[in-house]
Amino acid sequence: MSDVADWWRTDIIDMAPGKIRLRGQPIETLIGNVSFPQMIWLMLRGDLPGTGQAALFEAALVAAVDHGPQAPSIAAARMAVTCGLPLNNAMASAVNMLGDVHGGAGEQAIELYRMIDETGGPDATEAAVGRWQSDRGAFIPGFGHRFHKPVDPRAPRLLALVDQAVDDGVCDGRFAAIGRAIEATLASQKGKPVPMNIDGATAVIYAELGFDPPLARGLFCLSRSVGILAHAWEQRQQGGRNKGPTPPAYRWAYGGPNPIDEGDG
Ligand SMILES: CC(C)(COP(=O)(O)OP(=O)(O)OC[C@H]1O[C@@H](n2cnc3c(N)ncnc32)[C@H](O)[C@@H]1OP(=O)(O)O)[C@@H](O)C(=O)NCCC(=O)NCCS
The missing domain is CATH 1.10.230.10 (Cytochrome P450-Terp, domain 2)
Structure with a gap:
């Protein structure tokens, strides 16, 4: 089984039915106790700031x-x-x-x-x-x-x-x-x-x-x-x-051949 278990390797999360640990800490102790920025730090760096x-x-x-x-x-x-x-x-x-x-x-x-x-x-x-x-x-x-x-x-x-x-x-x-x-x-x-x-x-x-x-x-x-x-x-x-990037009345600068003359037809 190790070729399967080792396919993804992470130090971030361990999980089993009914258990979730992030960076070693049970999710239920993180919920309500750490702020969202603290949680971002924990996830990225492995410790709490x-x-x-x-x-x-x-x-x-x-x-x-x-x-x-x-x-x-x-x-x-x-x-x-x-x-x-x-x-x-x-x-x-x-x-x-x-x-x-x-x-x-x-x-x-x-x-x-x-x-x-x-x-x-x-x-x-x-x-x-x-x-x-x-x-x-x-x-x-x-x-x-x-x-x-x-x-x-x-x-x-x-x-x-x-x-x-x-x-x-x-x-x-x-x-x-x-x-x-x-x-x-x-x-x-x-x-x-x-x-x-x-x-x-x-x-x-x-x-x-x-x-x-x-x-x-x-x-x-x-x-x-x-x-x-x-x-x-x-x-x-x-x-x-x-909606495009500008109101429809405004157009881009055309630099190719045969520009439309607004006065025509
Ligand atoms: C954001 C940015 C595109 C604005 O450019 P801009 O509108 O041309 O800036 P300005 O019109 O105020 O430029 C004033 C002068 O300072 C220069 N300048 C502007 N930002 C510069 C920079 N980061 N480094 C060196 N010179 C700079 C311009 O070349 C210009 O010089 P000039 O008067 O001799 O032509 C440009 O500053 C930039 O690319 N910064 C680096 C990337 C960056 O930090 N992006 C995040 C933006 S929130």
């Missing part, structure tokens, strides 16, 4: 839930519902919009923060940003925002909570210092603010708490799924059929 860790983790999860129908992920959820898809398909369509440029940049942000941490800390920021830009492109992940200039209101609030957590001995603050150093480097490079955005700020928290880079993206998906579900549900209640 301390009170301060849980509070900081929860703040990052709260911060990223929504950015309105202009955000491609939210728009995708709403469009999917108007095409008749049920909530699960709308949510999957929306989560699939999250990538390197929208909502997924936290993964690369932690990679960069760690690279800077390993090569000398904040003093190594300018050189590391230059290396990143020549190796991986001009845009530094976790910084810049279409709308929130000069400041993304979520970032200073999240960093203030990190500062508080440092005072409380929850984390050491070295990734917050690196994030701030990147922001200063980009501001002097561009001659104007390139603000730390939600991906950059939550990446600071996830790095401070010891999460590996790919999990920043996974955690963003969990957080944004809350907003995605809310918008999909609202759209379903509103109705609307087959």
